[in-house]
Amino acid sequence: MDQVLSIFNSKWKKKLIPAIIFILIFYVVDFSIYQIFFSQYDKFYKLSDALKKQDVLIIGSSHILWDIDSVLMEKKLNKKIGVLNIPGANMEMRYVFLNDYLERFPESIPDLVILEADKYVLHPHRYPPNTYKSILGYYHKGLYRSYFRKHVYSGEGIFSYIVFLAVKSYSYNQYFHYFGGRIFDKYFLDELALSFFASSLYAQEVKNLSAEENKKVAEWKKLYDQYDHAVDPTAKKYLQEFVNLVNEHNIKLVMLDTPNYNLGNDRVFDNIRNIIKGHQSERIRYLRLSPEKFENDLKYLHDASHLNLLGKYEYTNELLDQL
Numbered sequence: 001m002d003q004v005l006s007i008f009n010s011k012w013k014k015k016l017i018p019a020i021i022f023i024l025i026f027y028v029v030d031f032s033i034y035q036i037f038f039s040q041y042d043k044f045y046k047l048s049d050a051l052k053k054q055d056v057l058i059i060g061s062s063h064i065l066w067d068i069d070s071v072l073m074e075k076k077l078n079k080k081i082g083v084l085n086i087p088g089a090n091m092e093m094r095y096v097f098l099n100d101y102l103e104r105f106p107e108s109i110p111d112l113v114i115l116e117a118d119k120y121v122l123h124p125h126r127y128p129p130n131t132y133k134s135i136l137g138y139y140h141k142g143l144y145r146s147y148f149r150k151h152v153y154s155g156e157g158i159f160s161y162i163v164f165l166a167v168k169s170y171s172y173n174q175y176f177h178y179f180g181g182r183i184f185d186k187y188f189l190d191e192l193a194l195s196f197f198a199s200s201l202y203a204q205e206v207k208n209l210s211a212e213e214n215k216k217v218a219e220w221k222k223l224y225d226q227y228d229h230a231v232d233p234t235a236k237k238y239l240q241e242f243v244n245l246v247n248e249h250n251i252k253l254v255m256l257d258t259p260n261y262n263l264g265n266d267r268v269f270d271n272i273r274n275i276i277k278g279h280q281s282e283r284i285r286y287l288r289l290s291p292e293k294f295e296n297d298l299k300y301l302h303d304a305s306h307l308n309l310l311g312k313y314e315y316t317n318e319l320l321d322q323l
Helices: 002-045 047-051 062-067 070-077 091-104 129-141 145-166 168-197 200-207 209-224 233-248 266-277 309-322
Strands: 056-060 081-085 112-116 252-256 284-287 301-303
Touching (some): 056 062, 056 070, 062 081, 091 233, 266 284
């Protein structure tokens, strides 16, 4: 009998030891991949700002990244500025950014919060609910954990949920190629653009801009015609909750109507702007900077909803003048 048990245990050991070695190697590789790529991942999203105490928080979508120079603002204001944004962040995500920060640092309330509140902020489709997928990598750094768990479980199913919790590198999932491409745009193409703006070629390009103007605007109009002045009740609710948070903590809030190119129908968004303006108070104000310039002059625009580097520099300086 003892001999039989010995043979049985020996067979299990032969199977168990390789399995344990495989699991150990798997988790070492998984951890290494996560750590190696996270630094590049965070260079673009910069959400590690949420893990540090800040004097000013700037919260929004890709508009914030393209339109505001936070480094210049830090120098001019002599304050620590945290930028919490992801491309396509809806109003719920923006609320989560602020709420998580305030829960993390209850004794370090920011002096000012700047909320991107453009004319599409309440639209049901302009800022889709699944953009959280691009920042799932922050789950394993301790950010937005309950929010991520809720959305991964309800949106992707139990299997994806289990894998997401267990495998760190999985949190980069299908959006990995996206942030890789955006890092290239931000850190390589922008450097070329800076050289271009400083050159004599740029002056000539501005003169020739009208030749391309109609074509470019037609493309933008085709893309943005689907976004009308509709109001999503969920987005409106989270805007209210965002305002409630700043009121509860006595924080000054600027609701910044970031530029979108005027496609000739800007007046139809008055109802959106009136909803946003309705939240103004002694410590909350609505701000829209030089629309005749940043929303109508193509020389400041990268595309229909983002400024180029020249626009970013001038827009940031105008914002600083208002703070």
